[in-house]
Amino acid sequence: MAETGSVAVLPWLVAPLRRALETQTAHALLLHAPGGVGQFELGILLAQGWLCESTTVPLGERPCGICASCRLVAARSHPDLLVLLPEALREGLGWAAPESEEGGEEKAGKKKPSKDIRVEEVRAAIALALTTSSRGRGKAIVIHPAERMNAIAANAFLKTLEEPAGDARFLLCTAAADALAPTIRSRCQAIALELPATEVAVEWLRAQGIAEPEVLLAGCGGQPQDVIALAQLGVDAATWRNFPGRIAAGDVSALRGWPLPLAVDALQKLCHDVASVAAGAAPRYFAAATLAGRAPALDTLVRWSAELRRFAENAEHPWNAELTLESLVEQGREALQTPRSAQRRGGVDSLHLRR
Ligand SMILES: [Zn+2]
Structure with a gap:
């Protein structure tokens, strides 16, 4: 400080x-x-x-x-x-x-x-x-x-x-x-107020005891206080790095214990980055290496994004947390795993949100 x-x-x-x-x-x-x-x-x-x-x-x-x-x-x-x-x-x-x-x-x-x-x-x-x-x-x-x-x-x-x-x-x-x-x-x-310069934010985060602050700072869109909030929930750089792979594998424990708005936010960032990479642009929140090989077709991503937006807009809804997290992970898995050739109907939009 x-x-x-x-x-x-x-x-x-x-x-x-x-x-x-x-x-x-x-x-x-x-x-x-x-x-x-x-x-x-x-x-x-x-x-x-x-x-x-x-x-x-x-x-x-x-x-x-x-x-x-x-x-x-x-x-x-x-x-x-x-x-x-x-x-x-x-x-x-x-x-x-x-x-x-x-x-x-x-x-x-x-x-x-x-x-x-x-x-x-x-x-x-x-x-x-x-x-x-x-x-x-x-x-x-x-x-x-x-x-x-x-x-x-x-x-x-x-x-x-x-x-x-x-x-x-x-x-x-x-x-x-x-x-x-x-x-x-x-x-x-x-x-x-603008976002702080990356070096300034990284140095401050390191002084707060955050290891590999660059990883979470990118994950938080350059907003350093959000990194502290994530860290307080037990999310560290390794958790963030492994996040895309775990969602693609349908690993529900990837989101266990996360407040729903945070889980939806992380998935929206993943969806954004996968779409960016698919469009030939650089990812913003996750390291490119952690997204390698994940290139679903655009319509799959559009549907996934729409479903996530619905969750985000209803974040105050008293969802059944466990079922909701399972459903979110399942949507992510489907979106990330659907091979290009197999994309017709089905996929994400065949899943219904559980309330
Ligand atoms: Zn004074």
Whole structure:
């Protein structure tokens, strides 16, 4: 990790952070980037930088990490910072909600954590925006992922964006700017983060203890935080290298224990790469050697891809995990093994999705 003051900063965020601190005066910023690149981290760092009370560290080098304000942010208890996250993401991002009676009830009822940012939470943020800053440096409200505000929440928020309230500044973080209402997008100053340079990402991943980081970084489309998420699920470089061969062999254990969205994502990448190779292009996610000899006909790949898209679009469906994984592997096996000459009907589309 690079450091700004004593705050850990993802190395590829150092320059965008400095630039934004030095140049941005808009009251609402839209930080957008591919997933796994750190737009949420940048949002928090910017908020911390704005709230930083250092008298010695220049603006572009904040947050200092040692002033009272920076320490309050680190302790997740700054009175002028509000972080809006779907309940389902809070813990993973290190922003678990403080214990509340409501939270207790939800836990007791074993309600599934919400994947949306709810309208009550947005209203609470708006209410905070209208109050006086506790520490005199204004207020910062980070919303991530901004597209998870549902339509009602987004509408409630729009009014605040239209008529900026007091000294509050908003940071909307997203990997899907297109999914945001145009009315919201147009009222924010946009900052686009690019994928980090491969060398920078590889070096950072190695420092995080990832062996052969190039393999998983390619597998994750260059998005380093996604590599960490994969590694936490026990997927290493060897797993990824062996993945095409195991799917082609119909080995269900290749996907066992994987969350369904991740399994579908990996299969979509495999399908993409096999199609690329069949079309004479270079694969993007898997090493060419691991795909050698897999060249199904285009119509087989088109059908496989359509089936995978159906799964991806219904990822929230309460599928029977084991049957679904078996079905996914079977589709992959059929698609990858069907020899060119034997491709007529049948193959992938003769299989029915099991629910
Ligand atoms: Zn500070």
